[in-house]
Amino acid sequence: MLSTLIAFLGACTLIAAAPGPSTVLIIRHSLAGKRAGLMTVLGNETGIFIWGLVAAFGLTGLLAASEVAYNVMRITGAVVLVGFGVQTLRSARRAKREGGGEEPGTEAEEAVDPAPRAPGSGRRSYRAGLVMNLANPKAAVFALSFLPQFVPSGAPKLPTMVVLAAVWAVYEIGYYSLYVWCVSRMKGLLSRAVVRRRMEQVSGGVLVALGVRMAVEG
Template sequence: MENFYLYILMCIFLIILPGPDTAVATKNTLSQGSSAGLKTALGTCCALLIHTSAAVLGLSAIIVKSALLFSVFKYVGAIYLIYLGAKTLWSLWKKEEAATAETETKIQFEKSSCFKQGFLTNILNPKVAVFFLTFLPQFVEAGSNTFVPFLLMGITYTALTAVWFLFYVYLIHQVSTFMKKPKAQAAIEGITGTILIGFGLKLAFEKAQH
């Protein structure tokens, strides 16, 4: 493996760039609290480990080279992101006063789905597979065995992502204490819902890279 420290630096810059994973984590943290944000981040990290395994085993290369498989993952991922965004926007129209017991039950259900949202948002994004297959080889010597280097770099990327989300969710949770007004929360949910739909549309029109 070459320039491992440069790889770590590049990963940090890439991880902190806003994307679908960040949008989902932000939405869940602001609407349901830090535990929901952390569950979302855990789902994202689990998906990254699967992407790492796929890259190591060569499955990502198959997905990237197959226009059909790439399109399937792309459109399913795009539909899911649009669904999450539309669901967030729709909830703004359906907010009504509810009984305490019903509200608590709803919150528990929503928190249990946060892991799934983080996991599916990442695993269904074919651009992550493209990233692993195009970015990781830049730090491996030509002609060398890629199994161990890819595994190490994938685990490193996942670990850095976990650290970033721990900090990010904590920061968002602290900031959210100043944004408890209904109008502010409605604006935030509206913005994040729109962003998720935008990411979904962008992914849907993304061309396969060969």
């Protein structure tokens, strides 16, 4: 079981390290502060655990077997991604307008904050992470194909897969928390509105591109 767990955590590391929409969203919300970033991570990992449970009960097999169901989720996920991307780009554009053309480093620019800091942004960040993950059909199909590979021979499948799903989610909380920490350590640079606005533009463009890719691929 120990060797299986080590191999499983190694695989989890490779999965987390692969760039994807969740990574972009976590970094984007981390610009608002540690709380928003961590809540996005928690939302994303709640989605991971839910897909793990669904896979444990074999329900994601229906999604993998049904082309119609998969395509519905794929289009839904694409709409969600594009929606997040457009929202981010609009936020960056609004911040630029409010900056009033001031030079970087001026008092007016430092007051501009395109990232969400309004009350309740923690709840919104959690919901964004959760929705992002649950709207991705690839996450569901991947959980179905990934978790069963690490169930030891002779072990009860359902409880073992539930435990593995929990380990997967907890491990990724720790992993993605490093992203949040790195962003917070760069606060001096990222607090400059011009830098944050550029990051918003890049992350928004990436999310839109990922959404379009999900919509057009089979």
